[in-house]
Amino acid sequence: MPIDTRHPREIRADIRRGKLAGITAGLGQNFVQANLAVLPRDWAYDFLVFCQRNPRPCPLLEVTDVGSAEPVGVAPGADLRTDIPKYRIYKDGALADEVTDATPYWRDDLVAFLLGCSFTFEWALLEAGIRLWHVEQGRNVAMWRTSIACRPAGRLHGPMVVSMRPIAAAELSKAVTASARFPGAHGAPVHVGDPAAIGIADLARPDWGDPQEFRPGDVPVFWACGVTPQAVALASKPPFMLTHSPGHMFITDLPNSALAAI
Amino acid sequence: MPIDTRHPREIRADIRRGKLAGITAGLGQNFVQANLAVLPRDWAYDFLVFCQRNPRPCPLLEVTDVGSAEPVGVAPGADLRTDIPKYRIYKDGALADEVTDATPYWRDDLVAFLLGCSFTFEWALLEAGIRLWHVEQGRNVAMWRTSIACRPAGRLHGPMVVSMRPIAAAELSKAVTASARFPGAHGAPVHVGDPAAIGIADLARPDWGDPQEFRPGDVPVFWACGVTPQAVALASKPPFMLTHSPGHMFITDLPNSALAAI
Known part of the structure; x- marks a missing residue:
């Protein structure tokens, strides 16, 4: 880049x-x-x-x-x-x-x-020595609508959108702590592991962005995504x-x- | 207590x-x-x-x-x-x-x-082994209006109010990190040391609460205070x-x- x-x-x-x-x-x-x-x-x-x-x-x-x-x-x-x-x-x-x-x-x-x-916490992940496949490949991160409901406010309501990055299991702890330091940039992951638990049917078919490549031992890690407010506002x-x-x-x-x- | x-x-x-x-x-x-x-x-x-x-x-x-x-x-x-x-x-x-x-x-x-x-970050300080004089003595913490201006918003404007706790110099680092983890409860101190630098004339005469007792080696540490929004709203x-x-x-x-x- x-x-x-x-x-x-x-x-x-x-x-x-x-x-x-x-x-x-x-x-x-x-x-x-x-x-x-x-x-x-x-x-x-x-x-x-x-x-x-x-x-x-x-x-x-x-x-x-x-x-x-x-x-x-x-x-x-x-x-x-x-x-x-x-x-x-x-x-x-x-x-x-x-x-x-x-x-x-x-x-x-x-x-x-x-x-x-997410650029801010991705910077923090990279600084912590964590490899990000989509950055290395110059691809867009993968994003999905989830079954996690946002708390409504007035006329605004809708599901949370998340982005997903494959993280080596050995780096999970570092990925959580490095991003948690940045509550102003989505903070810690909202979910780690089983995509079905948050309503994602198929990791190979994101709602936005490109499918990500998993290396052996990678775990899917999900962060709240800045597309949420746009999706929610537009639904309203x-x-x-x-x-x-x-x-x-x-x-x-x-x-x-x-x-x-x- | x-x-x-x-x-x-x-x-x-x-x-x-x-x-x-x-x-x-x-x-x-x-x-x-x-x-x-x-x-x-x-x-x-x-x-x-x-x-x-x-x-x-x-x-x-x-x-x-x-x-x-x-x-x-x-x-x-x-x-x-x-x-x-x-x-x-x-x-x-x-x-x-x-x-x-x-x-x-x-x-x-x-x-x-x-x-x-502040009760939340005081709990974090106590958990970190930091002694809080006003808690031990059952007194109220000391608070001052400062020369730090809040960013105005519409009809609301005014100075930041801070609370001050004497902290042993050796514990300063721990006091900063322990409270920084709680951005939802005022977070890290806004100032450490010289009270004059933030417009406080006399540590013995707080604007609200009780004067605090300093032990040898204690440094005054100032946190943003929840009295600010009331003071600002009332001024407006x-x-x-x-x-x-x-x-x-x-x-x-x-x-x-x-x-x-x-």
Whole structure:
């Protein structure tokens, strides 16, 4: 994976100018990347309560002031309408558009939410010496809807989405502790082992992403996934919702280590 | 300190019947106790964003549905109007009443917030073998308003309040790591050492609570304090606010260990 070691500020400037248009994996090495969800103020309260009730899939890093596209807490000076390579626009729960500049869709009643992303805990796993097959192969991680119900909040409800990584049994303990230190990036696994126990029928057929390859002795390990809030919000069909496009994340000024609980 | 080892459900039933009317220290050993703040729905959005932006002083454990007094997530079946020994009612930022049953003040537009409390990390410190002077002496911890500004949210703004415990220099590292594991109960200290650096003029004169006694070699260690959200909300003068009375906490069904990040 090519690594861009410049400060996120410079990388975001390139994205804003259209010079960087692809996925953000490998950009802003060691800086926190985040999922974006933008909702009208009318829906923002339900979304806040939903995140509070479901912190594993929805670790909130930032909430902008109503109408503001600047994430003051994690990237002062950034503009969430232009500093992400690609956006998705949903209307009434259906994909309506995909754009590289969300400015034309911005409104004074919008609230932007940034949520922690698996890149942070994957960095922690790699630092701990754990091999990640999909990173080595440049593939997307595998994700499933599960039978684990999220706690509903107002109009928002739905199942938890998880991502799965094959981990060598000897490394399980290290994988749990390394990721647990980052509650702001999904934290410890929500399940280890038998996929059927959380409603996953076939490890070879993920709902999103690529099937993962198991080496002898690997165990499937499941983490809460940042796709959950999008899946839940879309199932609830808000009239308007703006998100990043999958893999095209927002790069914050926070070093990954800033999210460590200990 | 007398210890009541019954399940919180039974202790709350005694509180509801008026059989237990004092402070809750020592009740529900090893179970999470929580700060209560109740605000009208109109103010609840600002309070949620404030907690997200200031997780150290305001670690949110539970938000009830609008109009509901049942904290389904942390104590199903409990009633936040009756299951706390003593309540304070504030109107326009001024103390208006102190009652043992908040039912007459309940309204359909109210939202109840439960916030983590220092009892949880003090338990972690004690388990780690760290002596706490105020616990040994049955005194209240010392608290101060600081020069650390909270990040404002909507109509809510104000300084962080901290509590201070004298810790033996040799135990500092253990005090930091033991409390850091509990981000839901204020987490790691926000400051260690020189009180002037965070705007505290005189360690002998706390803004709330009792002055603490230092033994030779003790260092002052400051943790974000659950008084912050009350102080901030009151400075912002919401028309109505209901809280627990200091020391009279809500006892949840969560064991303290459930709040550990790792």
